[in-house]
């Protein structure tokens with residue numbers, strides 16, 4: 581190789597190593613504490629009934645704010661803040677679990693067969709990375725995809741049913757997979773790293789419903805930092821097993837004993853090619869959303885209108901969304917005891933229940949602000965009025 585080439589190569593490799601040293605720190609520097617919290621929550625693996633990593637974050641955060649912590653019998657976390665026992669008990673909730681898979685069995689040649697935990701389109705299953713939560717810690721896995729070289733043209737548009745899906749951890753035998761700590765019944769989470777896109781849009785897995793948890797934590801942080809006076813006693817509940825039937829909400833509501841409920845969720849953003857306004861109406865950048873109908877709940881109409889009135893007063897846009905599918909934890913609060921006024925507020929989210937969904941930071945910040953504006957107005961008289969059906 582001529583000397584001039586060698587010098588140019590040396591210069592190039594120096595430049596590359598300099599760039600690679602600088603670039604990650606640029607992204608890290610540009611993330612504020614809220615974005616770092618969103619990143620940590622999104623990256624944490626926690627399919628239904630395997631919420632340990634998420635629970636650890638929630639407990640750490642609420643303890644750092646001085647909240648009293650309780651757990652229900654399914655692992656939901658209840659944090660009370662402020663300790664204002666004379667105020668009406670308001671339950672604010674979001675769920676810790678995400679959609680994922682469970683190990684069904686290991687084949688003789690070391691592949692992992694799986695079943696679904698929650699609703700995932702089968703077309704989203706192959707050709708992905710996954711984290712198996714084994715007894716020796718996390719194991720990285722890949723869902724295999726037939727190469728096009730061996731796929732007949734007629735089968736190239738076929739969707740594989742979940743029973744045809746297998747995960748490859750690199751093991752050659754069942755014994756090798758078992759030695760990694762993998763057993764039937766282990767939880768499996770999607771693997772997809774948090775990434776900042778244009779317009780402060782955040783791509784990552786599990787925004788359903790880590791974005792709801794982050795709204796809760798960001799609101800609680802501000803209550804503490806700004807010494808906001810709340811007339812209510814707020815019980816912040818991080819539930820388990822929502823994606824397989826609102827199970828943690830059903831149990832935690834018995835411990836929270838609320839008089840009113842606010843569910844925080846990832847909304848369905850309908851602003852990408854192919855989705856129609858008859859399917860959903862939220863869009864990124866349009867502010868938080870509020871569900872007027874989903875398949876689990878019609879919100880209390882007085883409380884719904886209260887949210888719209890507070891949003892208008894505080895100059896926060898609020899997007900209505902009417903859906904024919906979708907269940908959420910609010911349904912369990914609504915049916916607690918003799919019934920409670922409940923709404924479901926959302927941060928609009930694209931592509932939820934896939935490996936990578938997208939939210940926009942401004943919607944998140946406005947959801948936190950609206951929640952705080954509402955909580956500051958929920959005194960005993962207001963809650964009584966919202967709960968009354970007397971003509």
Ligand SMILES: [Zn+2]
Nearest residue numbers: 788789845846
């Ligand atoms: Zn959800």
